[in-house]
Amino acid sequence: MKKQVAKLVAGLTVAAFAALSLPTTSGAAASLRIWADADRKASVEKVAGAWGKKNGVTVTVVQKDFGKIRDDLKTVDLATAPDVIVGAHDWVGELAANGSVIPLTVSKSSSAKIPSYALDAFSYANAKGNKVLYGAPVALENVGLVVNTKVATVPSSFDDMVSQALAFQKKASGNFGLVIPGGDAYHNYPLFSGLCGYVFGKDAKGNLNPADVGVGNAKLLANADAVDSWNKSGLLSSKVDYGIAKNAFLAGKAAFWVTGPWEKDTIDKSGLKVKIVQMPKNKCDSVPFLGVQGFMVTKFAKSHGVESQARDLVGSYMLSEGAQTQLSSENGRAPANTDAAAKIDDVLLKQFAAAGKGGVPMPNIPEMSSVWGDLGTAWTNVFKGADATPAKTAFRTAGKNIKAKIG
Amino acid sequence: MTSPATQHNEKSALRYRPSWLAWLISLFSGVGGLIVKIVLLSLLNAMVGWAIIVLFTQDRVVWALGTLAVLAIFDFVYLRPNKLLPAKFILPGSVLLVAYLIIPIFFTINTAFQKYSTGHVLTKAEAITTNIEQNVVQGERFFLMTPARDESGALVLVLVDDATGQTYLGRASGLEEIDPSTVAVDEFGDLVPPAGLEALVGDDLFGADAELAAFEIPMEGGGVIKTEGISGAYESEPGLAYDAARDVMIAADTGVEYADNGRGSFVSPEGEELVVGWREYVGFENFTAVITNPLVRAPFLRAFVWTIAFAASTVLISFAIGLFLAKLLDKPKFRLKKMYRSLLVVPYAVPGFLSLLVFKGLLNDDYGLINKLLPFDAPWLFDPWWARISVILVSVWLTTPYFLLVCMGALQAIPTELVEAARVDGAGRWQVFRKVTLPLLLVVVTPLLIASFAYNFNNFNNVFLLTGGGPSSDDQSVAGATDILISYTYKLAFEAGKGQDYGLASAISIYIFFIVAAMSASGFLRSKALENMK
Numbered sequence: 048m049k050k051q052v053a054k055l056v057a058g059l060t061v062a063a064f065a066a067l068s069l070p071t072t073s074g075a076a077a078s079l080r081i082w083a084d085a086d087r088k089a090s091v092e093k094v095a096g097a098w099g100k101k102n103g104v105t106v107t108v109v110q111k112d113f114g115k116i117r118d119d120l121k122t123v124d125l126a127t128a129p130d131v132i133v134g135a136h137d138w139v140g141e142l143a144a145n146g147s148v149i150p151l152t153v154s155k156s157s158s159a160k161i162p163s164y165a166l167d168a169f170s171y172a173n174a175k176g177n178k179v180l181y182g183a184p185v186a187l188e189n190v191g192l193v194v195n196t197k198v199a200t201v202p203s204s205f206d207d208m209v210s211q212a213l214a215f216q217k218k219a220s221g222n223f224g225l226v227i228p229g230g231d232a233y234h235n236y237p238l239f240s241g242l243c244g245y246v247f248g249k250d251a252k253g254n255l256n257p258a259d260v261g262v263g264n265a266k267l268l269a270n271a272d273a274v275d276s277w278n279k280s281g282l283l284s285s286k287v288d289y290g291i292a293k294n295a296f297l298a299g300k301a302a303f304w305v306t307g308p309w310e311k312d313t314i315d316k317s318g319l320k321v322k323i324v325q326m327p328k329n330k331c332d333s334v335p336f337l338g339v340q341g342f343m344v345t346k347f348a349k350s351h352g353v354e355s356q357a358r359d360l361v362g363s364y365m366l367s368e369g370a371q372t373q374l375s376s377e378n379g380r381a382p383a384n385t386d387a388a389a390k391i392d393d394v395l396l397k398q399f400a401a402a403g404k405g406g407v408p409m410p411n412i413p414e415m416s417s418v419w420g421d422l423g424t425a426w427t428n429v430f431k432g433a434d435a436t437p438a439k440t441a442f443r444t445a446g447k448n449i450k451a452k453i454g
Numbered sequence: 455m456t457s458p459a460t461q462h463n464e465k466s467a468l469r470y471r472p473s474w475l476a477w478l479i480s481l482f483s484g485v486g487g488l489i490v491k492i493v494l495l496s497l498l499n500a501m502v503g504w505a506i507i508v509l510f511t512q513d514r515v516v517w518a519l520g521t522l523a524v525l526a527i528f529d530f531v532y533l534r535p536n537k538l539l540p541a542k543f544i545l546p547g548s549v550l551l552v553a554y555l556i557i558p559i560f561f562t563i564n565t566a567f568q569k570y571s572t573g574h575v576l577t578k579a580e581a582i583t584t585n586i587e588q589n590v591v592q593g594e595r596f597f598l599m600t601p602a603r604d605e606s607g608a609l610v611l612v613l614v615d616d617a618t619g620q621t622y623l624g625r626a627s628g629l630e631e632i633d634p635s636t637v638a639v640d641e642f643g644d645l646v647p648p649a650g651l652e653a654l655v656g657d658d659l660f661g662a663d664a665e666l667a668a669f670e671i672p673m674e675g676g677g678v679i680k681t682e683g684i685s686g687a688y689e690s691e692p693g694l695a696y697d698a699a700r701d702v703m704i705a706a707d708t709g710v711e712y713a714d715n716g717r718g719s720f721v722s723p724e725g726e727e728l729v730v731g732w733r734e735y736v737g738f739e740n741f742t743a744v745i746t747n748p749l750v751r752a753p754f755l756r757a758f759v760w761t762i763a764f765a766a767s768t769v770l771i772s773f774a775i776g777l778f779l780a781k782l783l784d785k786p787k788f789r790l791k792k793m794y795r796s797l798l799v800v801p802y803a804v805p806g807f808l809s810l811l812v813f814k815g816l817l818n819d820d821y822g823l824i825n826k827l828l829p830f831d832a833p834w835l836f837d838p839w840w841a842r843i844s845v846i847l848v849s850v851w852l853t854t855p856y857f858l859l860v861c862m863g864a865l866q867a868i869p870t871e872l873v874e875a876a877r878v879d880g881a882g883r884w885q886v887f888r889k890v891t892l893p894l895l896l897v898v899v900t901p902l903l904i905a906s907f908a909y910n911f912n913n914f915n916n917v918f919l920l921t922g923g924g925p926s927s928d929d930q931s932v933a934g935a936t937d938i939l940i941s942y943t944y945k946l947a948f949e950a951g952k953g954q955d956y957g958l959a960s961a962i963s964i965y966i967f968f969i970v971a972a973m974s975a976s977g978f979l980r981s982k983a984l985e986n987m988k
Contacts, residue, residue, distance in 0.1 A: 077660035101642065102684075103656055121575065125512065141953055144573035146584035146730050152682045152690075154596040154616050173588045174705070174712070174728050175693060286820040286836070346584075352663040358683030413572045413952035420949050424926050424934070431836050432819075436926075448932050451749055452950035 077353050078105035079360065082120075082129040084113040087340075090377030091133055098364045104356055120147050120345065128347035130357045136168035136339040139181050140412040143171040148343040149354075150179045151362040161366060165383045168339040168408040172254040182343040183365040186380035189335040190234055190307045191323040191402030193314065199302035201322050205241065205329040208303065212282055215302040223301040226292035229285030230427035232419055233409075234305050236336045239422075240407065241329030242270040244442070246418055247410050257414040257453055262422055263446020270330045274438035278430050285430040308399045311379055315395065323398035337406040339383065341365075417452040421445040495532055499525065524549060566960035567735055569718040572952040574731040581732040582696050585703060585720070588729060593677055593689030597622070600645040601654040601666060601684065609662070609669055612637060612647045613679070613687055623651075624671040624679055624687070644685065659684060694728075703728060740961035749946060753933035760842070761938040764917075765910035768849040769903055775850070776857025777895070784865050795862075802855030810919040813848045838935035841921050845936050849916050853906065857899075864898045865891070900981035907977070908970050912940045939966055
């Protein structure tokens with residue numbers, strides 16, 4: 048019996064020691080945790096670190112896969128939760144509906160230099176239909192038409208692009224005219240908008256209206272025959288995936304490539320002579336989807352007692368020209384701040400930014416998750432070659448399915 | 455007290471060397487064993503004790519108490535010498551079973567009865583404050599701000615109007631205009647408060663976080679000035695208020711009342727919903743939604759038939775090939791047997807994710823290796839029927855090595871006398887195989903076949919990574935041609951509506967559980983019949 052007691056005591060002693068060594072962080076000075084992805088971690092560390100130094104706040108940047116930042120926010124424990132996240136504007140609707148991020152108010156002098164569409168992209172309508180801001184836009188990205196100027200000229204019109212592409216394609220076997228990743232609703236958006244397609248319409252207050260689905264709208268369907276002709280002539284094929292498109296263009300075997308600034312370094316290194324422009328106007332302007340990245344303050348900042356600090360970093364410091372210039376140069380994306388944007392000296396980055404003119408921010412309402420799959424399937428089906436679905440049918444079906452899924 | 459055993463060991467040391475396992479077990483007896491036991495138990499106590507404290511600090515009382523109870527059971531069982539021996543062996547496995555199987559099942563069932571989806575993740579109390587926060591009406595004026603304290607320690611905001619440059623002091627009692635010349639600006643652009651006030655900096659500022667966020671300066675006309683971060687403030691009016699007595703949210707300007715609809719939302723009489731809802735128990739709503747939802751009903755039968763076809767053909771073809779190869783390798787005179795055996799197991803050793811992505815490339819219509827090698831071009835991933843074939847082929851590639859291994863083992867276990875006796879009785883090779891080998895093999899393998907069927911029934915990865923459920927089927931519905939029930943469920947629960955619907959997903963997975971359980975049960979009943987034959 049005594050032996051047993053001794054054992055128990057031994058066990059409990061170790062337990063007590065372990066308990067004593069518990070971290071007692073509650074009284075420590077302010078520290079801010081930021082979640083950022085691998086691409087942005089270094090730049091965020093630098094820029095947010097500079098702010099932290101000035102304010103005496105320790106800034107820790109935790110690296111996460113981009114998509115995980117949004118997903119893990121739902122399940123994270125308070126102890127390890129971030130106070131600030133770096134994310135994409137199209138998460139905002141979901142994060143706001145879940146109460147994961149908190150509304151920000153920014154002064155007119157800080158927001159004056161941010162384009163209104165970028166602010167709108169980070170806003171989500173409240174019960175009254177008023178736009179509520181949830182993040183500080185810092186970087187913009189969009190796809191452009193990358194022209195290999197050795198084998199093609201910057202097209203003067205949409206038809207010129209098509210005929211140049213087809214001519215180059217016929218020149219040699221293994222040649223591609225225009226390469227766009229097949230079945231990808233994001234990369235194909237310039238074609239889609241050029242045919243007067245849209246995803247969601249807007250209500251009277253200018254907010255996206257999930258009841259107005261523009262996939263399969265009458266105007267698009269009227270223009271859809273063109274898609275069948277591109278399939279027939281072999282201009283586009285859904286069998287070309289992202290890798291095939293990229294490799295073909297980098298090998299000089301494609302005249303035009305639709306891609307974004309994340310491939311800027313690859314293009315630079317390839318030594319190809321290129322010019323990036325917006326895809327020429329077809330029936331409507333062939334504008335790309337705009338992606339806006341930015342900083343958001345999470346609900347956890349409150350519980351961590353750093354809400355006011357986090358708001359200062361995001362809503363004030365990150366909108367400034369200095370911070371955005373530095374972020375942009377580290378990160379290879381066009382800054383949202385117009386003063387900072389005017390200072391970009393990277394030629395390709397400037398061209399990508401110009402190619403986004405008039406672009407449509409990706410819808411940020413949660414209903415968008417009903418769209419990607421079906422719109423992508425439609426693009427796959429219309430460029431399947433011999434047994435392709437007629438574009439009219441494909442887009443009408445996609446529109447019908449998306450409406451059903453939104454419910 | 456250990457001398458007889460030691461003597462015995464010394465004598466037999468030359469003839470008998472205990473294996474490492476026996477040696478390991480021997481560690482747990484005698485004095486050494488006692489020490490090992492106490493050290494391990496102490497470590498367990500220490501680590502779990504630490505976990506319990508962490509759980510308590512995070513207010514997870516139920517979890518903490520549960521963990522404490524489990525720890526107590528461990529200590530009790532292992533501290534009693536030579537007693538409760540079976541429990542010592544069963545306990546660790548049982549605890550893991552509960553932790554990783556029973557608790558998740560409990561959660562799934564619990565979730566299936568809740569409205570738990572995008573916009574319904576918070577508690578009701580959190581949803582109320584979040585809605586109020588999101589509906590604050592922002593006024594025209596914005597101020598640059600520096601928080602300070604007066605002699606009494608009360609919070610005072612030094613404010614400069616962003617547009618007019620007019621300076622103010624803001625107290626909990628109200629706003630007071632002051633002479634702009636009394637407020638200086640330092641080298642960082644921050645405001646320096648007038649004499650008598652001390653600016654909040656460093657730890658004082660960090661410590662005032664909650665106080666700052668809650669601080670409001672009342673203004674004439676009902677509005678307030680709220681802080682924004684540590685250097686801004688703005689004029690605002692509440693847009694929504696919560697009436698706790700009647701459990702309604704009331705719009706400040708129109709007076710419209712949003713009432714709890716019992717399904718995790720505040721809804722106005724016109725049917726307008728507030729953006730943020732909460733998790734709420736909704737009974738069987740998710741279960742009935744599965745049945746009444748036209749998106750589910752329409753393609754269900756097709757997806758169901760395809761799921762069975764996919765799982766059954768994957769299992770049967772893999773088993774047939776695996777058995778055939780095992781029979782081949784079973785021949786004693788087979789040359790390079792080991793090499794073949796290793797090569798055949800390779801698909802099993804490579805992570806499935808990788809194989810699937812590689813196959814996706816190989817099967818590309820125009821640029822894939824397979825079509826380049828074949829004399830004809832097959833639309834592997836683009837035609838509904840070809841895509842179905844592709845999915846089955848790749849699944850067979852991934853599953854065959856498993857059955858090869860299983861069959862090789864099982865064939866070894868069949869007594870050779872039985873086969874020889876049959877041969878002596880004049881049975882041919884085929885007859886022996888059909889009448890002796892196969893039935894005996896099936897006794898062993900049938901439960902594995904059923905398990906493999908159940909696994910493939912829910913083989914999300916194979917379908918999702920290879921075809922994503924596509925291509926779209928001929929009836930143009932949301933379910934693709936190769937969508938099995940579970941991948942279709944995923945599309946419904948995570949790629950429809952507003953994104954995530956955990957409640958619906960849990961309800962469907964419970965349905966699928968019953969389907970798989972029913973099919974497995976009938977399978978096991980048949981295998982019982984096989985066993986009786988023996």
